[in-house]
Amino acid sequence: MNRDFITGVNKAIPVVLGYIPIGLAFGILANHQGLSTFEIFLMSFMVYAGASQFIASAMIASGVSPASIILTTLLINMRHMLMSASLSTYLKHIPSSLQAILSFGLTDETYAVDITHCQKHKSSAAFFLGLHAVAHAAWVISTLAGGILGNLISDPTRWGIDFALSAMFIALLCIHMKEKMDILVAIYSGALSILLTMTLGNGWNIILATMLAATIGVSINLWNRKFYLSS
Amino acid sequence: MEQKILLIIIGMSLVTYLPRALPLVVLSKFELPPLFRRWLQFIPVAVLSALLAPAIFMPQGRLAISLDNNTLIASILCFAVAIKSKNIFWTIIIGILAMFALQTLR
Numbered sequence: 001m002n003r004d005f006i007t008g009v010n011k012a013i014p015v016v017l018g019y020i021p022i023g024l025a026f027g028i029l030a031n032h033q034g035l036s037t038f039e040i041f042l043m044s045f046m047v048y049a050g051a052s053q054f055i056a057s058a059m060i061a062s063g064v065s066p067a068s069i070i071l072t073t074l075l076i077n078m079r080h081m082l083m084s085a086s087l088s089t090y091l092k093h094i095p096s097s098l099q100a101i102l103s104f105g106l107t108d109e110t111y112a113v114d115i116t117h118c119q120k121h122k123s124s125a126a127f128f129l130g131l132h133a134v135a136h137a138a139w140v141i142s143t144l145a146g147g148i149l150g151n152l153i154s155d156p157t158r159w160g161i162d163f164a165l166s167a168m169f170i171a172l173l174c175i176h177m178k179e180k181m182d183i184l185v186a187i188y189s190g191a192l193s194i195l196l197t198m199t200l201g202n203g204w205n206i207i208l209a210t211m212l213a214a215t216i217g218v219s220i221n222l223w224n225r226k227f228y229l230s231s
Numbered sequence: 232m233e234q235k236i237l238l239i240i241i242g243m244s245l246v247t248y249l250p251r252a253l254p255l256v257v258l259s260k261f262e263l264p265p266l267f268r269r270w271l272q273f274i275p276v277a278v279l280s281a282l283l284a285p286a287i288f289m290p291q292g293r294l295a296i297s298l299d300n301n302t303l304i305a306s307i308l309c310f311a312v313a314i315k316s317k318n319i320f321w322t323i324i325i326g327i328l329a330m331f332a333l334q335t336l337r
Contacts, residue, residue, distance in 0.1 A: 043240050077247045079250075081250040088263075161331075170306060194284050209280075210278045
């Protein structure tokens with residue numbers, strides 16, 4: 001077995017830890033809302049996006065039209081464009097066909113691990129393959145298990161194991177904050193994300209807050225440089 | 232399986248896959264302007280913070296800045312551990328334990 005593949009598998013552990021309770025929860029809920037076990041499996045396997053699956057399952061149950069379900073999914077998942085773009089500068093050495101396969105496994109969680117790894121190491125495709133395959137498998141299997149077990153288990157998120165994902169994000173965020181500007185951008189982005197959630201509701205907040213905060217960061221950089229040159 | 236649900240799943244998978252794949256596959260072919268690269272360098276911190284802030288401060292969907300908010304307390308602890316240790320493993324372990332303790336003790 002390729003060593004990078006194994007590294008990728010190991011780096012997937014916190015992601016798996018978080019996906020299991022959330023996946024179980026999705027399976028149980030979707031089962032209650034009337035999706036069959038096969039439909040739950042197919043959705044997790046093909047769509048593979050937690051938040052939008054929860055929303056879609058509820059929308060299917062209340063008879064919303066396919067077009068609006070698909071549009072809502074697009075809106076929620078557009079944030080991945082930013083993650084995909086940010087990975088592009090580090091994955092130039094990987095052929096397009098492989099990039100196309102790897103990007104299927106791009107989630108908030110795998111992205112956070114990916115980008116942290118790329119910034120320190122020259123990353124081979126095998127690393128991403130290991131990480132993404134294990135995370136995808138964990139999601140599919142745990143949602144399927146939730147769908148099959150249904151009522152047998154009570155709320156799997158009540159133990160707080162799903163907090164593993166937030167804890168992982170916190171650790172990775174701290175690793176990425178190297179300069180003062182990073183801290184400033186993080187504060188802007190967090191505050192904007194909360195503000196947008198309160199005003200526009202879920203959906204737009206992540207993509208808009210991220211783009212605005214990054215733009216503020218670049219603007220301050222530019223302004224500082226101009227200031228420095230003219231003084 | 233109902234045909235409508237199959238259609239929904241196929242549509243959802245397309246609109247989820249394309250935003251994941253297109254920017255990576257297309258942009259990696261080009262030499263990006265420095266300003267845009269700088270912008271992209273801010274994406275990891277910005278996106279992580281944008282994901283975290285609502286999860287921490289509004290776990291029930293409403294703004295909850297108080298000691299009753301378990302997620303907030305556990306997150307503060309996680310930040311302290313993460314800044315001190317820079318270790319992902321310990322941050323997660325402490326986070327899960329703190330969350331578990333807070334939920335069972337209250």
